[in-house]
Amino acid sequence: MENVMVVGAGAAGLAVAAQLKARGVDCVVVERGPGVATSWRGRYDRLRLHTTRRLSGLPGFPIPREYGRWVRRDDLVRYLEAYAERFGIEVRTGVTVERVKPGADGWSLRLADGSEQPARTLVVATGYLHTPAVPQWPGMQSWTGTVTHSAQYRNAEPFRGKNVLVVGPGNSGAEIATDLAEGGAASVSLAIRTPPHIVRRETAGWPAQMNGVLLGRLPERAFNAIAAAMARVEMPDLRPYGIDRPAQGLKTRLRTQRYVPLQDVGIVRDVVSGRVRPVAAVRGFTETSVLLADGTSLQPDAVIAATGYETGLRELFEDASLFDETGVPLVHGGAPARPGLYFTGYDVTLGGMLRQAAMESRVVARTIVVTGQR
Structure with a gap:
């Protein structure tokens, strides 16, 4: 023993x-x-x-x-x-x-x-x-394209020249979307169910991690207010590009969903430039299309599920x-x-x-x- x-x-x-x-x-x-x-x-x-x-x-x-x-x-x-x-x-x-x-x-x-x-x-x-967790979307088994969890993604080379839908705007999903855009994918869409909290990885040399360490003990309401104010100062308004502002405070989301914010290492630039296109959440599949929550659809060659x-x-x-x-x-x-x-x-x-x-x-x-x- x-x-x-x-x-x-x-x-x-x-x-x-x-x-x-x-x-x-x-x-x-x-x-x-x-x-x-x-x-x-x-x-x-x-x-x-x-x-x-x-x-x-x-x-x-x-x-x-x-x-x-x-x-x-x-x-x-x-x-x-x-x-x-x-x-x-x-x-x-x-x-x-x-x-x-x-x-x-x-x-x-x-x-x-x-x-x-x-x-x-x-x-x-x-x-x-x-x-790795992949949602069992309706109709997914009949779709003729490929679904890959982000755990299996290594680099953009296999997706060069392809239309790719990345599902999930967390840190992995956003960074993979940027990697695809830089790596030669024909188009990159990012499906978003809940708008992310986005922070700069560092500002004038000050890392976002230190904000979490120093402010993490603040009461939830105060932390939420400070985080929202910092986001408005640090980040451009992405609503015209398809990303709404979060409805729930950051610390509330951490407590209830074990959520950490999305650190921007290129996704904001790529969304603003049009290299990554935000779209609505996935609600299902047909043989040739991915159906979105807003009633529209896409015809990607591949789906990468950054779904946790x-x-x-x-x-x-x-x-x-x-x-x-x-x-x-x-x-x-x-x-x-x-x-x-x-x-x-x-x-x-x-x-x-x-x-x-x-x-x-x-x-x-x-x-x-x-x-x-x-």
Whole structure:
């Protein structure tokens, strides 16, 4: 039996493992992919962190200065590999956990090879960007074009000369739309159901992340008002181009929908120039068309669904009462969800997911040590 087992070798899992080792507690990290940072390896080529290097490092080992202020995908993977090596973290790759249930003395994990792995304490750090979610739009099966989730998108080359519809104006959807426009797509449309909150990644060298860190504790109404005022100053009025202003305040949306704003790394320029055309939300498909909520239709060659992810946790655990209706753990970030069971890396904040993972890792490790669950 392992005393402490961590599921997931992303940033959150590695940070917890390092903090446990710093407190004299050995643990094993299991990862379904071929190496650490599996989810980051699979993201699109142009991806950079939207949080600064200085505020994205994990405890005990900052991200190297030579990676620049906005760290590239491949550099982040290299950093996480170096992090695991630096702290001597034991990572067992190619290990898929299919089911978790209470055991005789802790927790029992059923693995894909049919074996059972007991652990006295279990830390689940598989992340909330785990399982790609594609809506089952009416008629989608009859459509003759292709539907690809943004998790499978790498670059614009396969879409050169094609008419592409990107669904979802989040950070991934907007950046993929810009990548397509720059990469030679014949046309790019962006389907929008709910108008996004758009912020500049930085203004005069000041990163948007710092606004989230410094203002995040303000009361909801005050934060909403400040965010709306800043947006009116920073951003052009995009209503003439097809993007309405959000009806709901930013912090309200964060609380109710786990929403973070869209950081502009080119989408505003592309919308204003006409290289990306905002359209209404998708409501269905025919064999040759995509039907939109305003009654119009498009005939794209391809659809890229930047429609989010699910945690995959409800399929992993027998106890459904651990999670809310979206599959996010009801207790996470430090306190045990059950004796000897912790979830980390599931809190969405305006301060950045890596910064949050770093803070949570200290709390989880300290709690495990203090409670003697090791």
